Amino acid sequence: MNLADAVDSFTDWSFPWTFRKRVRAKLVSNSEDAALFEALVVEASRFEHWNASDLADGCKIAHTATKEKFPGVDDRVIGPIVRATSYDWK
8 A cells, every 4th residue: 555545544533643553554565655654754743843832833834844855745645644743742
């Protein structure tokens, strides 16, 4: 499965803490996309993106910074990664 499909397959936002584990499980046979996923998660999780007092601002900052670092990655992939990461910063 490719990265976009793995991210799109996650629909259980009642349990956002399971996002990374479920996406990783879908990418087991695709090491290139698995590595890209990990790099995206690391970038989206950087402290400097989330030290704003407003969570919505943090989401915008993290999304923009991740997109700038990975311009070839579609927003439909970055968005859910940032969304899942935001739950770590609530």
